[in-house]
């Protein structure tokens with residue numbers, strides 16, 4: 001087996017929500033992300049698929065949701081991504097606590113983890129999310145979206161995902177196959193007492209970390225849980241090499257599937273978390289100009305012929321916008 005090029009990090013995280021309007025309002029207006037794509041679940045076309053990201057939909061910044069209104073509340077547990085963390089600029093956590101107070105967002109006390117400060121909170125569906133204060137370098141690849149929040153506090157892509165696993169060893173072997181390196185283990189404040197959190201790091205500047213915690217209690221998919229996490233395999237060749245390595249490790253990856261904005265391979269890692277490998281291209285600007293991202297319902301080719309029927313089955317939603325988008329002084 002040849003070694004595949006290491007993944008640069010997380011590509012996107014996809015979650016399950018309830019009410020689509022509430023989901024849009026929170027992720028766009030409260031958290032200040034940009035709706036870069038308003039589409040449908042390609043396996044369930046009568047459900048929306050919303051993509052929230054930085055200003056340009058940079059790989060490593062998009063949090064996506066299936067608002068499955070008829071599903072029940074989920075339970076975070078073993079075999080899931082238990083926490084999704086975003087990078088925010090150092091010094092911005094006071095702003096975020098004030099904003100959470102003003103918007104009735106449930107949040108917990110800050111915790112220190114691997115030398116960084118973490119602010120845990122939940123979205124309106126109960127999804128556990130975290131903001132991690134980090135120094136954003138001058139040449140950072142992410143581009144802040146400043147319609148609702150200023151550049152100096154804006155979310156700048158993923159920091160990490162935390163996996164809760166029944167059998168961490170098999171998964172950490174897989175993470176190493178994917179090119180992540182162990183960074184260390186610490187007793188982790190804010191987690192179940194006694195749990196040890198081990199951090200793995202990819203090479204990229206965004207979404208580089210995967211934290212692993214041993215957990216036995218099972219979860220249940222539903223509102224407020226993560227559906228899957230995708231890792232970057234920038235080119236088709238990178239992806240095929242990673243797919244082969246994963247298959248050689250005894251897992252069962254799908255063939256490549258065209259997801260319109262990227263091409264994907266899926267597999268379950270040994271403890272049951274659904275992983276995806278996603279290419280960088282063609283990207284969110286392949287079917288809408290950058291200035292108009294998210295402005296209309298976009299249907300991947302084969303669904304366009306059924307636009308009227310699909311649109312009629314979707315709940316009407318309004319994307320929050322601000323007349324007073326914050327200018328850069």
Ligand code: ZN
Pocket residue numbers: 012014228230276
């Ligand atoms: Zn995905």
